[in-house]
Amino acid sequence: MRRRLAALVAAATCVVGLTGCSSEPFAPGRATGVGVQLFEWTWDSIASECTDVLGPAGYSWLLTSPPNEHITGTQWWTHYQPVSYRIESDLGTREQFAAMVKTCHEAGVDVYADAVVNHMTGSDTGGIGWAGSSYQHDDYPGIWTDADFHHCGLTADDDIENYSDAAQVQTCELLNLADLDTGADHVRQRLGEYLKDLQSLGVDGFRIDAAKHMASDDIAAITSVLKPGTVIMQEVIRGAGEPIQPEQYTGNGQVYEFAWGTGLLTGTPDPSSGGFVDSDDAIVFVENHDTERNGSTPNSTQIDYVLDVVATLAADYGTPQIFSGYRYATTDDGPARASDGAVALVECPADPGPRVEVADGQMVCQHRWPATLGMLRWRAAVGDAAVTDEWTQGLARAFGRGDLGFVVLNGTAKSLVTTLTTSVPDGTYCDLVAGPPTSSGCAGGAVTVAGGMVAVDLPAHTAAAFAASDPA
Numbered sequence: 001m002r003r004r005l006a007a008l009v010a011a012a013t014c015v016v017g018l019t020g021c022s023s024e025p026f027a028p029g030r031a032t033g034v035g036v037q038l039f040e041w042t043w044d045s046i047a048s049e050c051t052d053v054l055g056p057a058g059y060s061w062l063l064t065s066p067p068n069e070h071i072t073g074t075q076w077w078t079h080y081q082p083v084s085y086r087i088e089s090d091l092g093t094r095e096q097f098a099a100m101v102k103t104c105h106e107a108g109v110d111v112y113a114d115a116v117v118n119h120m121t122g123s124d125t126g127g128i129g130w131a132g133s134s135y136q137h138d139d140y141p142g143i144w145t146d147a148d149f150h151h152c153g154l155t156a157d158d159d160i161e162n163y164s165d166a167a168q169v170q171t172c173e174l175l176n177l178a179d180l181d182t183g184a185d186h187v188r189q190r191l192g193e194y195l196k197d198l199q200s201l202g203v204d205g206f207r208i209d210a211a212k213h214m215a216s217d218d219i220a221a222i223t224s225v226l227k228p229g230t231v232i233m234q235e236v237i238r239g240a241g242e243p244i245q246p247e248q249y250t251g252n253g254q255v256y257e258f259a260w261g262t263g264l265l266t267g268t269p270d271p272s273s274g275g276f277v278d279s280d281d282a283i284v285f286v287e288n289h290d291t292e293r294n295g296s297t298p299n300s301t302q303i304d305y306v307l308d309v310v311a312t313l314a315a316d317y318g319t320p321q322i323f324s325g326y327r328y329a330t331t332d333d334g335p336a337r338a339s340d341g342a343v344a345l346v347e348c349p350a351d352p353g354p355r356v357e358v359a360d361g362q363m364v365c366q367h368r369w370p371a372t373l374g375m376l377r378w379r380a381a382v383g384d385a386a387v388t389d390e391w392t393q394g395l396a397r398a399f400g401r402g403d404l405g406f407v408v409l410n411g412t413a414k415s416l417v418t419t420l421t422t423s424v425p426d427g428t429y430c431d432l433v434a435g436p437p438t439s440s441g442c443a444g445g446a447v448t449v450a451g452g453m454v455a456v457d458l459p460a461h462t463a464a465a466f467a468a469s470d471p472a
């Protein structure tokens, strides 16, 4: 519980220091509480992104891909098959990782690492990992022996077959991945040491991969050795009718609330309708690396994606995690590689945005899109002001955050031409969905409020947002 409170404070610096926030509302780099998953980015690329973009834009934290030694191969998911806990990966070395954390901290951005602690590899033949460690399915010399793994004995090949059987989910193998006996003290301890090692390099928090596949108590034990205030974000995919639910994990930290992204597929999710963890417990996202590929949430090739990002950043529910990935031809493909076989340094498109064509293997840089950056600014401006002036008409929606900001989303296939009530004072404001204002003025159009009403004229599948603090 103590850790969770600290996590909240860390995630909501701006809200906690609200008066401090509003006294200096436009300071570049003002923390928004928002994070970004830099999927498959190398450590060197993350470091420069912290300095050049993330800090100045107001991102509070970032999530790296798993940093430990992994099986070799060109698929992205090699990173989810640990071979050892050496911080040595095709995304960078231990030194590069440590330097990245330091640079990001200097830019005001916290670093969270993806922690794969439920399992090791899914290999049946064994092999040699990226950093040279040899391994077999159930044998990792110097780290684990066969006795450290679950052999559930509940299914023919010890693989999970039925998600309505809790024992299978937590003690059988997910996708044939050798399942660690996380109930055993010495296993918990060794996994805790790995996380502490990352913490010695400055890591501020962790995504716990496949958290559903470990008992909540196991995660509590593994993470109990971490510094107070360490952020824990657990991946427990909400599955209807399953015995293991996200609510069982909120005592350890936050959970990814998949109901948010899933709900975006059909409109705007409504956490007050039930089936969502409490706002403080929730990490919300439009897409992650799995859902981008499996269609269970929207993805960045879809027409309403920008609207979904705007809705997620404008809402008063959860801690948003923006996704930043790459284009691919088939779902297994990793990003572009350098001549030495390691993942290549990132080059974002010159002018990243929804209509920019990106070649397979190249980064899309969704976190740099104008609407994303503009809405970070909007979010910083509205802080924790309550939702007001709500209006809905089918897939068109609008709401304000008191007198600080207002947003309109047209998810319909027709123009939205109407006049809406807003509490933002009369005046003309920059549309922040077009991007943050520059020294030469608004990035795009402007919106006028007169007599407490805003005249809206929005093309199909577009949005507009304005903040009292950004007059045109």
Ligand code: ARE
Residues within 6 Å of the ligand: 077, 078, 079, 080, 081, 116, 121, 122, 123, 163, 174, 175, 176, 177, 209, 210, 211, 212, 213, 235, 237, 238, 239, 242, 289, 290
């Ligand atoms: C790869 C191959 C497999 C092969 C395996 C071992 O694709 O065919 O058996 O290697 O050789 C990622 C990839 C996998 C990849 C794996 C290991 O997605 O394709 O397997 O890495 O390299 C469940 C879990 C959830 C998990 C999803 C994928 O509950 O935790 O499945 N998500 C995390 C990560 C993934 C990662 C892993 C876990 C493994 O985010 O990226 O896999 O580390 C219902 C249930 C969900 C269930 C879902 C899908 O919705 O409610 O709980 O999610 O179905 O089955």
Ligand code: CA
Residues within 6 Å of the ligand: 118, 169, 170, 171, 172, 179, 180, 213, 214
């Ligand atoms: Ca397990």
